[in-house]
Structure formats: structure tokens, C-alpha cells
Amino acid sequence: MLRWAAFLNYFSPFIFMEETTDLLQLRRDKLSEFRAKGINPYINRFHVTAFIADLIQPHLENTKEELEEKNLETVVAGRIMSRRKHGKTSFCNIKDGTGQIQVYIKKDDIGEASYENFSRFDIGDFIGVQGRLSKTKTGELTIFSKQITLLSKSLLPLPEKWHGLKDVELRYRQRYVDLIVNPGVREVFVSRSKIIQALREFLNERHYLEVETPMMHSIPGGATARPFKTHHNALDMDLYLRVAPELYLKRLVVGGLERVYEINRSFRNEGISTEHNPEFTMLEFYTAYADYQDLMVLTEELFRFVGNKVFGTLSFPCSYQEDGETKEATIDFSRSFDRYTFQQSLIEVGQIPPEAIATQEKAVDYALKNKVPLDKKDNFGKVLGKLFDHFVEHHLVQPTFITDYPLELSPLSKKREDDPNLVERFELFVGQKEIANAYTELNDPIDQKERFQQQVAQKEAGDEEAHWMDHDFIRALEYGMPPTAGEGIGIDRLVMLFTNSQSIRDVILFPQLKKEA
RNA sequence: GGGCCGCUAGCUCAGGUGGUAGAGCAACGCCCUUUUAAGGCGUGGGUCGAAGGUUCGAGCCCUUCGCGGCUCACCA
Numbered sequence: 001m002l003r004w005a006a007f008l009n010y011f012s013p014f015i016f017m018e019e020t021t022d023l024l025q026l027r028r029d030k031l032s033e034f035r036a037k038g039i040n041p042y043i044n045r046f047h048v049t050a051f052i053a054d055l056i057q058p059h060l061e062n063t064k065e066e067l068e069e070k071n072l073e074t075v076v077a078g079r080i081m082s083r084r085k086h087g088k089t090s091f092c093n094i095k096d097g098t099g100q101i102q103v104y105i106k107k108d109d110i111g112e113a114s115y116e117n118f119s120r121f122d123i124g125d126f127i128g129v130q131g132r133l134s135k136t137k138t139g140e141l142t143i144f145s146k147q148i149t150l151l152s153k154s155l156l157p158l159p160e161k162w163h164g165l166k167d168v169e170l171r172y173r174q175r176y177v178d179l180i181v182n183p184g185v186r187e188v189f190v191s192r193s194k195i196i197q198a199l200r201e202f203l204n205e206r207h208y209l210e211v212e213t214p215m216m217h218s219i220p221g222g223a224t225a226r227p228f229k230t231h232h233n234a235l236d237m238d239l240y241l242r243v244a245p246e247l248y249l250k251r252l253v254v255g256g257l258e259r260v261y262e263i264n265r266s267f268r269n270e271g272i273s274t275e276h277n278p279e280f281t282m283l284e285f286y287t288a289y290a291d292y293q294d295l296m297v298l299t300e301e302l303f304r305f306v307g308n309k310v311f312g313t314l315s316f317p318c319s320y321q322e323d324g325e326t327k328e329a330t331i332d333f334s335r336s337f338d339r340y341t342f343q344q345s346l347i348e349v350g351q352i353p354p355e356a357i358a359t360q361e362k363a364v365d366y367a368l369k370n371k372v373p374l375d376k377k378d379n380f381g382k383v384l385g386k387l388f389d390h391f392v393e394h395h396l397v398q399p400t401f402i403t404d405y406p407l408e409l410s411p412l413s414k415k416r417e418d419d420p421n422l423v424e425r426f427e428l429f430v431g432q433k434e435i436a437n438a439y440t441e442l443n444d445p446i447d448q449k450e451r452f453q454q455q456v457a458q459k460e461a462g463d464e465e466a467h468w469m470d471h472d473f474i475r476a477l478e479y480g481m482p483p484t485a486g487e488g489i490g491i492d493r494l495v496m497l498f499t500n501s502q503s504i505r506d507v508i509l510f511p512q513l514k515k516e517a
Numbered sequence: 518g519g520g521c522c523g524c525u526a527g528c529u530c531a532g533g534u535g536g537u538a539g540a541g542c543a544a545c546g547c548c549c550u551u552u553u554a555a556g557g558c559g560u561g562g563g564u565c566g567a568a569g570g571u572u573c574g575a576g577c578c579c580u581u582c583g584c585g586g587c588u589c590a591c592c593a
Binding site: 022082091106164166169170172270373503 | 584592
């Protein structure tokens, strides 16, 4: 019925005008009305001579007299964001990708017919404005228009100017609207882009080569995670979306690309939370002839570089949770980051008595007494890992390196020379979140093969996240990989940190949601 | 998956113990030639997330379901 009416309306613009007050229908009516007048509501081109920011920046400080003396004729375009009609004159604000500016429209200046058309425009419409730049008597920089052109008609009303769009579900589902009406959203994604640019710059300066490796793996490897499965029809082959690029990047180190990095998506078929999106962006970089100690130094430099480059500061406000309350801290990247070994952190940060983690039995007891849920198959390392998650992680607000993890948690890391139960690995925590994970890479093919075999045994015992055997990766290591250190940084979480965002959904343009009802 | 909270006009929100659904903004009409959350007068606009149930009567109570948020669990 509605469609039929719209169809009729398209050809007979005025038939239904008096019969409906429906907001959406009204705009469609206007569309037809403009077409009937010979005005194309979606014109093919319009040439601007300036972006709005280019008008504001150099002229904000000029007086009205100075501006009029300069006689600044300009042509700009943008979306109508607000409007104040006063009979035979109107003000509106238009916004383009660079900024927002006020436009003054006077009937005597643009002509009666144009003024009539303008008064039929809606908030949300794109218009082109030709006019002279000056100031109003209240001192606001304003384009005094001589000609107004409809560029694109908007058929859906925007959220109101004052409260904006608050409904989080709508904000995520209709990010385009969120971006139009909530200025802070755009800022976050501009920051995100600049952070990624800065990371590239940091690495390129140090002679890292950016590469792209497969997203579709026949053997998903490089992380303990459940993959998404898909199928290639022509090859009749199951494929998995990658959970990490790690094993391919290390193959490239074998091949002589001694400094490589990739910034790209990985996919993990796991729960969704304020810190987890099924697809997320990681930076992984590998450095031959370096170890994890070198990477800690480099990581501090990297954070300082990004902070200074993008935000011009090294201190960032950070909201975090403590005892069920939200608290504020200032993250300081200028001082050297705290360091604890994994074991130290359990004792000193987590306040776990040293004897409670002396053996697997005691650790299990301690965990169960403190209601830390364990799995029967958990080995010593995994039990300690769960104790860490429960007692330590939420205390780590300021940048903190946790080093020397249990072997069982790290099937791709090189063992410490002085303690084969520990590996040369660190994770960086900031604002209660794991931001980076790095280690001296295991390059002993025989050791790596054994570790894979242990993982396969765990997988066969029902651990769906355990690593798979990757014979080609072993073969690559058998050709010889130089001593190498590698690091992964979660870009989404990094952006959360720098923009003080509380949810990963606020730094991903289109976060994963259930399908619309 | 568990717990808690939410879903009412295009948007933001009100709607004590069940009794004819409201406001602001937006929209529409009229007035208004420098306003800026412009102003004045007037008007229209609702599947109250969905489906059942209880009741003379449900936005409100009950059940199931959907979507979202937070949180716990799972999970790096």
C-alpha cells in the first residue's frame, strides 16, 4: 500500500500532499516536487572552490570590515545540519568533511524562487553555496549566499541536534548516522587512522618491510584460538580464517626478509565482549638478530613515538574498574614501564603466597579455594595463567611488562637458557588490558615439532584452542631461521587506550552484532 | 550460556499501586530581513520490541521469544 502510494506519487507529485503528514512521505513528496519543477535532487556534479576548514582557519580572526575589503567569493558544499528561518531571511549551518560553517540566505540576494526552494530543503540535504565570506553582527564567520544549489536530497530525518544519537544499537548498526551527528566518533576514527600511520612510519624508519600474508589458512596457526571455517568450492578444500599471521611472517624471516611487519585482520571464533570482536586488527612485526629484551626497549620507543606523533603528549586519561567502581588514572608513557616476571607478578601484584604456587597441587588448591574456575585437564602453566588472570591482570593500569611465562602457555617461544620451564616472552599490559605479546621466537625445528606434538595431544584430548601441527612451518625452520624476536600488538585495544574508549565497539567502525530483528 | 538493566513519536526521554499514551527537539501551516538549542501562534504524528496469558480493562502484572547494554563464565 505504501509502495503503491509512493509509486503513484513519483509521477503525480501533488496528489497525496494534503493526505499525509508522515515524515518520510513528506520528504518523498518534496523530492517529486523538485523534480516537477525541473530541479534534479541528485545532481551529477558541483565544483567547490574551498573546503569549509580552508575558509575558517585563515579568516577566523579577521574583522567584518577586513573580510569585506578582501571580497572573498567562495563556493562550498555540505550537509545542512541546522536551520533558523526568519521569514525572508534564514541562517543554516552546513558541514563538509572538514568542518562546519554558517550560511546566511536572504530572499533579496538569491531571488524569490530560489528562496522558496531553499525553504523547502530539509536538514540533512546536501547543498552547494556560492557567496561572500564575512561576519554577522555577532561576529560569526558566515557565507552570505548569492546562490544555493540542491546537491543531494535526504529522505530520512537526522537525529535531533541537541541530544544526538544515543541508542548504542543504532549507533553501531547505522554508523553513518553516528558519524554525522556525534562529532567525537569521527575523532576516534581519525585518531585510529593516524595511530596506524604512525606505527607504519615508526617501523618503516627502522627498515621493516610491510607484507601481506594469507588470511585463508588450510592450517590455522600462530595463536591458541578457535578459527572460523569456510570452504573453497573449486579446490573442494576446507579453509580457516587466520587466527594470526605469525607462522607466515616467520617463514618470511627464514626467506631472508629479516624485518617484516603486517597490519591486518585476524579472526577468532570466540565470545564477543567490550575487549573482543570476532575480527580484529593486529600489528605483528619480526626482527632478526633481536631478542625479547630488545623488543621491550623498542616497544617503549614505539609507544612514545605514537603518543608524541599523533597526540603530542605522553600522558593519557584512562578510566578503569576497581572494586566495581570506575576510576580515573593518567597513563604515563614517558617513564620506563614497570617490569615483573610472571612469577613475581603473581606474588607481588596478585598477593599470592609464594608457597601457594610452588607446585601444581598447591596452585590448584589455591585456585579452587579462591573460586578460580579450572579445567581438569589444566597443566601447571595453565593453572598459573588463570591465577594471573584472576589476581593480577586487573591491577595493571600503568604500562607494565610481564616477562618469562610458563612454557606450557607459549608453544612458539624460545625457552630461557637458565630455566627450561620458562620462555623468553613478555606481554605488555596497560589500563588492565593486554596490549602486546612478544617473544624470542623458537627457531629450533626439533623443539618446535615436539611442542606442536604436545599441542596436538591436547587437541585430541578435547582442547579446541590447542595449536595444530604445521609440517611446512617445521620444514621452513629446518632450513634455518636466524635468532629472531617477534611481537604482536592489538590495534583495536591500542586505539582504545589512546582514545580512552570503554568498548572495542567504539574503535571498530562496524562491530559485529546479531542480525537485525 | 548465567545474572541484572533497557526497548514508548524520526531523535532524546517522562509515563506512583492496571483505568482514554505525554514533553522537548524534528516535521507541517501562519507571522517574522543578522539568528545560532532564534522567537510567537497553531497542527499533525504511536503495532508502547514481538507473541501469548491474567483482567471488565495491560505501556504497566505473568510466560515465551527477539535485539541491545553491562557483568560473570568461556575466551587472548
